Amino acid sequence: MASVVPAYAEWSNLERRMRALVPEAFDSAGRVLNLMGGEWGHPGKGKPYLSPVDGTVLGRLPMIDGNTARTAASFAAAEARSWAGQDLDARKERVTQCLAMLREQRELLALILAWEIGKPVPQSRVSVDRCITGVEWYVSHIESMVDGRKPLGLISNIASWNYPLSVLVHAVLVQVLAGNSAIAKTPTDGGLYSLTLCMALARRCGLPVSLISGSGGQLSDALVRNPEIACLSFVGGKANGRDIAAALYDRNKRYMLEMEGVNAYGIWHFSDWDGLAKQLKKGFEYGKQRCTAYPRFVVERSLMPRFLETYLPVVSALKVGHPLLAESPDAEPPALDFGPLINSQKVEELHGLMSEAEGRGAVPLFAGRLDSDRFLPDQDVSAYLAPHALLHVPRNCKLYHGEPFGPVDTLVVVDSEEELIAEMNVSNGSLVASIACDEPDTCRRVSNELRAFKVGHNGPRSRGDREEVFGGIGGSWKGCFVGGRYLVQAVTEGEPGERLFGNFHEYTQLPDTR
Structure with a gap:
């Protein structure tokens, strides 16, 4: 080891x-x-x-x-x-x-x-x-x-x-x-x-x-x-972002403010479980410390048994440990799924959020444990947290409406398409969302109701690279959108009176393709 x-x-x-x-x-x-x-x-x-x-x-x-x-x-x-x-x-x-x-x-x-x-x-x-x-x-x-x-x-x-x-x-x-x-x-x-x-x-x-x-x-x-x-x-976070946005409303200044939202993945009339398993594993990269990570899964009731059969083996097999610990002095660093969170305070915060949720009735579905073989003897591991998952987090908990920004997933069971949409829209807008569904028409119908800038069909969405636009809906983003020509437009000036694509205090203008 x-x-x-x-x-x-x-x-x-x-x-x-x-x-x-x-x-x-x-x-x-x-x-x-x-x-x-x-x-x-x-x-x-x-x-x-x-x-x-x-x-x-x-x-x-x-x-x-x-x-x-x-x-x-x-x-x-x-x-x-x-x-x-x-x-x-x-x-x-x-x-x-x-x-x-x-x-x-x-x-x-x-x-x-x-x-x-x-x-x-x-x-x-x-x-x-x-x-x-x-x-x-x-x-x-x-x-x-x-x-x-x-x-x-x-x-x-x-x-x-x-x-x-x-x-x-x-x-x-x-x-x-x-x-x-x-x-x-x-x-x-x-x-x-x-x-x-x-x-x-x-x-x-x-x-x-x-x-x-x-x-x-x-x-x-x-x-x-x-x-x-x-x-x-x-x-950064919504609290600081909102304060900055308020400070900019009365100033003639360009801005792009990327903040968090709860990115949800809906599972509805779906059957490709092997494909989903690969997505779930990759989704835990870097401990979900990404603005486009999916911490919330909204699952059709009849599919919950199959979802758990897929989800639990994936999270059980994730490799968490010291990111630079090798098998020999000249060996490559390990190919982990993730290492530590950014600091021990973040781990304490997540434990507090989970404790609040469980104290109010959430069901702990999975609580991973750190493998001592992936660390040095007597190493400080206070910044490490293995994956966790909770079912039925009550609405009056911070974890229900907030982005955990760490390896903590919440699962929600729904019985109707209306419930699916409502539970995927729990935050005031998000950067991404996805719907796993075998029916293209249903995918399109649900996607049109989601308050997310990008929506994936049977796959995740991300920031994207190069020409791909990036932004957010509602409270997840304020100001100009970025990516490709939109980023260059955001930091340059065109014809007088031009109307930039973005989510502004005065208006929202979305690109046709995102």
Whole structure:
């Protein structure tokens, strides 16, 4: 069984490689710096930065205050004006150079992600690849997308910790490709080192990017309400998203606010159980710490026995453990389904939600256990949670209406199509939903009633890549939709009075195909 973290994957070795590769991003004591004013500096007030893998202190977040962040934003805004004067071919060349440098560091970035956010190495490699190939697609198609349009200016990026590369770095590189400058806030829970490495390489290529760390409350004036910010891209929870949306209603500022919703999977008049089993297994990747994960299954009563026959063996066989623990010093990291959650506080939160639900009558269907063979002896496992599933969570529980953002599923039994639709629409809008059904007409009919931006038929939906649009319905999304030409439109300006696709306070305009 797995028993050792290979030397090539030890954090001390990875940190040493990073410091040798981008020494400008660290001070003489090895502390990570902020990237502002075109230079690395301002170590700020260090905040301990722990790995969810085993509690290792990876370093310290260089937390700055609001005034320092405002100075960083002012420089970045001035830089936007000069960068907009660069012709498109020059911007494409520099972004392409940056992508080549990122590709050279693919394995290093994947190992860093494993330590920072607990993502298994094979899945981390996919995240790095999606970032690079996604931006390459934009480089190949940008000319037609910016034709007749001009950049907005400075784009502010506040994103969650779960996808530092394939969401945050990807967005920043597309923004600067379109002629804007970009400033990003480092997520406090994960992504400090991977983002530092990527932004250092981008800056070496002459790209107008800035990266700062600090608390959301301290930096909100600089990154949200600041008039020098032309557009805000936010990925996070509903509470913070709603506050940001309220702050933007009376300001002439573009925004894309991606928030959570409960993504539901309905099972109705269905028979392809082998196909569903494969979907269920893949759905647990990264412990369902994804905005497009499906934590809620709404099942026709007569199909519940077959559903459980399919579901329970899948969750029982999931592999959860230390994402860097190998069988020998030179072996590959394990191919797990998922590693830790982002921190022990998240595990405690989920236990609290499950305890509340069970105390009010929910039925615990499955409670997985961690396998000690997938961990080091005496390792801190407080950030790990095996899969759990509950049946009949009462409506007065937080788990009924809220997204768990972890490996906790809720199952609901229904008797009619009307119930199916109602139980799939428990949150005020969602990013995705799916219906498993053998009858195409029923699929279409149910899909038309679901409050989800994307609806899958006999399969899951995701953010998508390249030209595929992404957004949300209701409270799951505010502002411009993104993906393909919609992302470029969101960060550029067209003809006066243009009506962008999105979910705004004043109107909602949906693309024909999503």
